[in-house]
Amino acid sequence: MNEIMVIAKKEFMDNWRNKWIIALTIIFASLTLIASYFGTRGGVGWKEAGITIAVMMSITQILISIIGLMLGYATIVGEKNDGSLLLLLSYPVSRREIIIGKYLGLGAVLIVATVFGFGIAGIVIAINAGINIAQYLLFIVASIMLGLAYLSIAMFISCIVKKRSTAIGTAIFVWFLFVLIWSIIIQGMLFATGHMEFKESNYLQIEGKEYAKINIDFDAKSIAYGNNTVFLLGNKIYTYDLINKNFSILSSLNDTYEQISYGDEKLFLLGKKLLIFDLKNKETHILNFSGNDLVYGKGKLYILVEKQVIIYNVLTGNTSFLNLPQKFEKIAYGKNKLFIGKEGKLLEYDLITNESLTYILDTTIQDLEYCNNSLLIISRWEGYSLTCGDGLIFSLKRESKLIMKYPDWYYITDFFNPIRSYGGLLAINIQPVKEVVERLYEAPPSFYNSYSLSLSMFLWIIIPLMASIYIFNRKDI
Amino acid sequence: MIEIRNLRKEYDGTIAVNGISFKVERGEIFALLGPNGAGKTTTIKAILGLINYEGEILIDGKPVNKETRKFIGYLPEKVAFYDNLTALQTLEFFAGLKGLQNVDFLEILKEVGLEKDANRKVGEFSKGMLQRLGLAQCMIGNPKLLILDEPTTGLDAVGAYEIRKKIKELNKKGVTILLCSHILSEVQELSHRVAIMNKGKIIAIDTVENLSKKLDLKPKLRIELQHPSMRIYNLVKEMKAVEDVKMEDKILEIKCFPHAKISIMNAIEQAGGKIVDFKMVEPTLEEIFIKMVKEDE
Numbered sequence: 218m219n220e221i222m223v224i225a226k227k228e229f230m231d232n233w234r235n236k237w238i239i240a241l242t243i244i245f246a247s248l249t250l251i252a253s254y255f256g257t258r259g260g261v262g263w264k265e266a267g268i269t270i271a272v273m274m275s276i277t278q279i280l281i282s283i284i285g286l287m288l289g290y291a292t293i294v295g296e297k298n299d300g301s302l303l304l305l306l307s308y309p310v311s312r313r314e315i316i317i318g319k320y321l322g323l324g325a326v327l328i329v330a331t332v333f334g335f336g337i338a339g340i341v342i343a344i345n346a347g348i349n350i351a352q353y354l355l356f357i358v359a360s361i362m363l364g365l366a367y368l369s370i371a372m373f374i375s376c377i378v379k380k381r382s383t384a385i386g387t388a389i390f391v392w393f394l395f396v397l398i399w400s401i402i403i404q405g406m407l408f409a410t411g412h413m414e415f416k417e418s419n420y421l422q423i424e425g426k427e428y429a430k431i432n433i434d435f436d437a438k439s440i441a442y443g444n445n446t447v448f449l450l451g452n453k454i455y456t457y458d459l460i461n462k463n464f465s466i467l468s469s470l471n472d473t474y475e476q477i478s479y480g481d482e483k484l485f486l487l488g489k490k491l492l493i494f495d496l497k498n499k500e501t502h503i504l505n506f507s508g509n510d511l512v513y514g515k516g517k518l519y520i521l522v523e524k525q526v527i528i529y530n531v532l533t534g535n536t537s538f539l540n541l542p543q544k545f546e547k548i549a550y551g552k553n554k555l556f557i558g559k560e561g562k563l564l565e566y567d568l569i570t571n572e573s574l575t576y577i578l579d580t581t582i583q584d585l586e587y588c589n590n591s592l593l594i595i596s597r598w599e600g601y602s603l604t605c606g607d608g609l610i611f612s613l614k615r616e617s618k619l620i621m622k623y624p625d626w627y628y629i630t631d632f633f634n635p636i637r638s639y640g641g642l643l644a645i646n647i648q649p650v651k652e653v654v655e656r657l658y659e660a661p662p663s664f665y666n667s668y669s670l671s672l673s674m675f676l677w678i679i680i681p682l683m684a685s686i687y688i689f690n691r692k693d694i
Numbered sequence: 695m696i697e698i699r700n701l702r703k704e705y706d707g708t709i710a711v712n713g714i715s716f717k718v719e720r721g722e723i724f725a726l727l728g729p730n731g732a733g734k735t736t737t738i739k740a741i742l743g744l745i746n747y748e749g750e751i752l753i754d755g756k757p758v759n760k761e762t763r764k765f766i767g768y769l770p771e772k773v774a775f776y777d778n779l780t781a782l783q784t785l786e787f788f789a790g791l792k793g794l795q796n797v798d799f800l801e802i803l804k805e806v807g808l809e810k811d812a813n814r815k816v817g818e819f820s821k822g823m824l825q826r827l828g829l830a831q832c833m834i835g836n837p838k839l840l841i842l843d844e845p846t847t848g849l850d851a852v853g854a855y856e857i858r859k860k861i862k863e864l865n866k867k868g869v870t871i872l873l874c875s876h877i878l879s880e881v882q883e884l885s886h887r888v889a890i891m892n893k894g895k896i897i898a899i900d901t902v903e904n905l906s907k908k909l910d911l912k913p914k915l916r917i918e919l920q921h922p923s924m925r926i927y928n929l930v931k932e933m934k935a936v937e938d939v940k941m942e943d944k945i946l947e948i949k950c951f952p953h954a955k956i957s958i959m960n961a962i963e964q965a966g967g968k969i970v971d972f973k974m975v976e977p978t979l980e981e982i983f984i985k986m987v988k989e990d991e
Contacts, residue, residue: 227779227790232778233778234778299772300770300771304773304775304831306742307763307770308792309760309763309791694744
C-alpha cells in the first residue's frame, strides 16, 4: 500500500508539471467560458451553466479523451524505452503496485485538471449568469469518469506495445475509433443483424408550468393555441383538449393548408388559399390569399408573402400592405409589434411608430412565437411548429428513435457517447424569460440517470486496468 | 552472496544465457566481462528478478523477492529518471519504495558531487550528472549488494575516476559488488574476480592473475634503444627464450619467458646496442579477453 502511494505521488508530481497537461487545463477553462459566452444557442452574452453544459458536452468528449489518452499512453512503454522502468522494477515494488500507483497518480492529475478547468469556468459563469451547482457537479463527475476510462485504456495500450511511437499511433486510433466512429460501427452492426430499427414519430411537447410529451399518430404540420385547446393542422384540423387531455377531430378539409393561427375564437389556415374557421358557429370562409406564414393580432391578420406583409382586417375586410427589405419566412405578433424572421435574421417592426430594428441571429428559424414579453424561436433541430399561451409553450417535434430489440445492448452503443447534447427550446431575450430557460434545460441528459451506463463506465475503467496488470506481470523487461 | 545455478534464458528462440553457474562471494568485486550480446545484462536482469528464467538464483541463500531487493542497489547501463522531478525528489521517491524514512539525501548527493544540483530538475541534467545520480540512488539505504552495469559509460576521465574511487570505497566498507563493464582496464583495476562471458556461456572465471597464467600469457619486455638496427632485431629474434619480437621506431617489444630478460639485455649490449630504457609489461585483461573469446569460437 505504501509503495502504491509512493508511486502515485511521484506520478502526480512528474505529470502535473507536464506542459501539455497545463495547456489542456487552460484550454478546458477557456472553452467552457467561450462556450458560455458565445454558445451557439441564443446569441452572445453570459448563459447560465445549463446551456453551457449542453454546448460543452461535445467539446468535453473530445478533449477529456485526449487528456486521458495522453496521460497514459507512454506511462509503461515510455519508461521501458528510456530505461527508467528497469531501475524502478529493481526496487522492492511489485508490478501490480506500479500499475495501480501510476493509475492513481495519473488519475489524480486528470481529476485536478478537470476540476480546475471546469471549476474556474463554473465560478465565472456563476458570478455572471447563475449556476445549478448539483447539475454542474454531475457534469464534472461524468467528465472525470469518462477521462478515467480513457486513461485506463491508455495504460493498457502502454502495457501491450513495444515502442512509444506504436503507443501514440494506437492511442490516436483508439481515440478516432471511440470518439468518432464507434457508435456508427456498433449501430451499423445492430442494424445489419436486425437488433435495431429506426422509427420516426411525432409528438406534441408541452412545457412551462407543466411538462408533457404526447405522441401523435397523425401527421401534423402546424399548431395554434386558444381556449385551453391546442389546434393541430394536418389533413384535418385536430384538437387537443388541455383539460380532458384528449385528441379529437374538429373538421375535415377539402384543400391542403400549411399554417394555422388562432385569434378571437377563429382559426386561420393558410395554404394556397386562406381559410377562416369560426369556432362559435363552425362556419368557414375561403379567401384568395396565399403566403408563407400568418399571425393574428388585435383584429388583424398579418400574412407574410416573401417580401411583403398583407394586413387583412378581419372585421372590415380591408387590406393594406407592408413592404419588407428582403424575403422572410416566419412572422409573429406581440404588443403592437411584428417579428419577422428567416435564418440568421430577425426584423422587429413597430406598427405604431413604423420603426424597425434588425437583429442578427445565430440560429435557423423553424417557427416564431411571441409570448410573455419574449420572442420564442424554435430552430430546425428542435421542432417544426411552436405556439404558446397561459404560461405554456407547445411545440410539435419529430423524434427519430433507434429502437433496440434487446435493451441490454444499450450501453454498448451509448458508452462512448455518454455525454450527449440534448435539445429544447431556446428563448432570446427581448425581455429575459429566465424562468422558461431554466425549466427547459433542467432535464439532465440520459447518461446521469442511466444505471447501466454508469456500470459500463466503471467496467471500462476496471477491465483495461486488470488486463494491464495481467500483461505487465507476464512480460520480461 | 549471489549463487547462480544453471541459469538459462531464451528470447523468442534465441538463447541469451545458456546454462551458466557462478557464485559471487560476500565482500568481493566480481566482474562480468564479455562482448555485446554475450548475455551479461540478461544475467543481471535475472538476478534482479526482472525476467522469467530457468535455473536457480539465490541471494543470501534465498530466492529474489521484495525483501531481498531492499538491500540491493542497482545501476542500469542506461540510467533514466523522471524529467520533472528534482534530484532530491528522485531520491525521496526511491527511498520511499524501499520504505525508508529520515534518509540524509543531501549527504548522498554530496558523496556523488551533486549537492549543488539537489533542487534542479533531472530533465536538465547532463549524462554525467545522471550517472552520478544513478550511483546516488543505488546507495540509498546502505545496500549490501551493488549491481553496476557499465557504471562509467558516458563519463569524462575525472568522472570515471571518481566513480571507480567510490566503488572501491564502498567495497572497503564491505559492500559486495557485481560489475559489468566493457572497459577492461576498469575491470582489471577494480575487480577481484572476473567471469568472461561469450554467447551466453561463461568461458572462464577466475582472478585476472590466474586467468593470465592459465592462458600462458607471457609478459612483454619493452626496450628502448638509442640506435635501433635490423642486426639487433635479428639477434634478439634468434634467441631461444624469445617467442616473438616487434620493432616500432626505437622500441623493441619482446615476448619472452620472464627469466630470459637479463640475458636478452646482455646480448643487446654485447652486440653494441645502447639501451635507453626498459620495462616489463604484464599481460592485460584485453589480451586475456580477446584470446578467450577467440579460443571459444
